[in-house]
Amino acid sequence: MHELALSQAIAASVERHADGRHVTRVRVRIGHLRQVVPESLRFSWTLLTEGSALDGTELLVEHVPAVVACNDCAEMSTLDLPILVCHACHGHDVTLVSGDEFLIDSIDVMEVA
Amino acid sequence: MGRFHHHADGTVHRHDHDHLEDDHLEGHHLEGHHIEEHARDVGDHTGYLETGSTRVEVLEALLSENDRIAAANRRDLAEAGVRTVNVMSSPGAGKTTLLRSTLIALEDRLRIGVLEGDIATSIDADLLEGHAAAVALVNTSAGFGGECHLDAVMVRSGLTRLPLRALDLLVIENVGNLVCPAEFDVGEDARAMIFSVTEGEEKPLKYPVMFRVADVVVVNKVDLLPYLDFDLDRFLANLRDVNPDATVIQVSAKTGEGVAVWFDWLCGLVPSAPAART
Ligand SMILES: Nc1nc2c(ncn2[C@@H]2O[C@H](COP(=O)(O)OP(=O)(O)OP(=O)(O)O)[C@@H](O)[C@H]2O)c(=O)[nH]1
Ligand SMILES: [Mg+2]
Ligand SMILES: [Zn+2]
Ligand SMILES: [Zn+2]
Numbered sequence: 444m445h446e447l448a449l450s451q452a453i454a455a456s457v458e459r460h461a462d463g464r465h466v467t468r469v470r471v472r473i474g475h476l477r478q479v480v481p482e483s484l485r486f487s488w489t490l491l492t493e494g495s496a497l498d499g500t501e502l503l504v505e506h507v508p509a510v511v512a513c514n515d516c517a518e519m520s521t522l523d524l525p526i527l528v529c530h531a532c533h534g535h536d537v538t539l540v541s542g543d544e545f546l547i548d549s550i551d552v553m554e555v556a
Numbered sequence: 557m558g559r560f561h562h563h564a565d566g567t568v569h570r571h572d573h574d575h576l577e578d579d580h581l582e583g584h585h586l587e588g589h590h591i592e593e594h595a596r597d598v599g600d601h602t603g604y605l606e607t608g609s610t611r612v613e614v615l616e617a618l619l620s621e622n623d624r625i626a627a628a629n630r631r632d633l634a635e636a637g638v639r640t641v642n643v644m645s646s647p648g649a650g651k652t653t654l655l656r657s658t659l660i661a662l663e664d665r666l667r668i669g670v671l672e673g674d675i676a677t678s679i680d681a682d683l684l685e686g687h688a689a690a691v692a693l694v695n696t697s698a699g700f701g702g703e704c705h706l707d708a709v710m711v712r713s714g715l716t717r718l719p720l721r722a723l724d725l726l727v728i729e730n731v732g733n734l735v736c737p738a739e740f741d742v743g744e745d746a747r748a749m750i751f752s753v754t755e756g757e758e759k760p761l762k763y764p765v766m767f768r769v770a771d772v773v774v775v776n777k778v779d780l781l782p783y784l785d786f787d788l789d790r791f792l793a794n795l796r797d798v799n800p801d802a803t804v805i806q807v808s809a810k811t812g813e814g815v816a817v818w819f820d821w822l823c824g825l826v827p828s829a830p831a832a833r834t
Contacts, residue, residue, distance in 0.1 A: 445704065445736045452619050460614050467609050471618065478735055478765050525764030526797040535800065545739075547614045554610055 446487040454497055456547050464552040468501045474544035475509040476525055509542025622740055625708035629715060629743025636720035639825045642744035647732030649752040650776040652680045654809040655729060659687035661819055665830055669723040671714045673706040673731045692717040696731055705736035708743060724826050738766040746771045746825055753777050753784060757791040760798045767795060772803040772821055779808040
């Protein structure tokens with residue numbers, strides 16, 4: 444359900460940027476800390492775009508790992524759980540480097556002759 | 557797998573970070589760099605050619621359209637002098653029950669409007685009618701794929717049906733759902749999450765987005781603690797791990813235990829709110 448609403452938002456933005464051109468591919472970047480399942484996002488994308496101008500447009504979902512930099516020991520940790528903690532010194536004073544992304548990166552469009 | 561980007565000035569450079577899905581692990585250290593590089597590209601970037609197609613950089617937040625309308629809501633509410641709290645929870649955590657006693661308790665202190673998000677019925681709105689200064693119902697089932705949460709457009713339509721200038725505080729009861737409402741800014745000033753002790757200690761780890769956006773987490777149904785295995789300390793530790801800054805208030809909307817702290821928290825949102833009468 445969540446993914447369907449996100450697909451709608453992506454489609455609206457893509458159509459605006461495509462400006463009437465045929466879109467072959469859409470790239471989105473989604474951080475690990477977002478609750479998006481890439482599989483369901485692609486599934487709902489197919490469902491949503493069926494029969495529309497975006498029918499057949501491929502949705503590429505780039506999963507961005509959650510990485511924190513420790514402000515104490517400077518170590519970088521890749522998180523699995525959404526707990527913002529340094530895996531080296533177990534400190535909580537960390538800065539999120541990546542993992543919060545929720546971005547439409549780019550689209551591929553066919554040039555009209 | 558690098559990509560060549562052709563720029564308008566004729567220069568070409570390689571992007572070595574097109575690690576989509578499968579190969580993201582080896583490339584993750586490039587992430588921060590990646591964003592900056594693309595952001596810089598945007599000005600004179602005309603895309604690269606690949607068998608008749610052109611890449612168009614979008615670099616737009618996924619929910620940018622929602623966020624734009626949320627900002628308009630926030631501006632209108634601020635102009636009308638209304639503070640707004642978005643109340644979220646899983647289904648049945650006790651939003652309506654707590655809201656009903658809140659309206660009754662604060663009747664003399666605050667003029668409270670309610671915007672009820674409900675999938676298809678008016679049951680919750682009917683329960684609150686007569687206790688609030690004004691109630692607007694927004695049924696969410698009309699939107700395709702938008703059944704499970706309120707978005708900024710739905711809230712905007714609800715705002716037109718409320719006498720904003722006659723209100724001090726607007727409480728938005730979101731649709732019961734631990735996932736989507738957390739992603740959709742609707743123009744609120746603060747976010748309250750109602751968590752019921754019947755839900756299990758591990759919820760903050762399973763639904764981190766919701767627990768992270770909350771300014772206050774109201775732990776409800778504490779009257780049931782003697783009958784449950786619920787480990788409150790472990791829940792609080794899990795919550796702290798995900799959101800160290802949230803205010804935590806333990807209440808029972810049923811017995812009234814602790815609710816005064818919640819009332820005070822709400823009044824704290826409104827600068828003009830009179831102090832509690834003793
Ligand atoms: N024992 C106990 N039951 C409660 C408490 N608060 C609410 N309930 C009960 O929990 C059930 C659901 O409460 P609601 O207030 O309808 O919950 P809600 O979050 O508004 O539900 P939705 O809007 O459907 O998502 C009702 O049967 C309430 O009587 C509480 O503090 N203790
Ligand atoms: Mg309710
Ligand atoms: Zn460290
Ligand atoms: Zn939703």
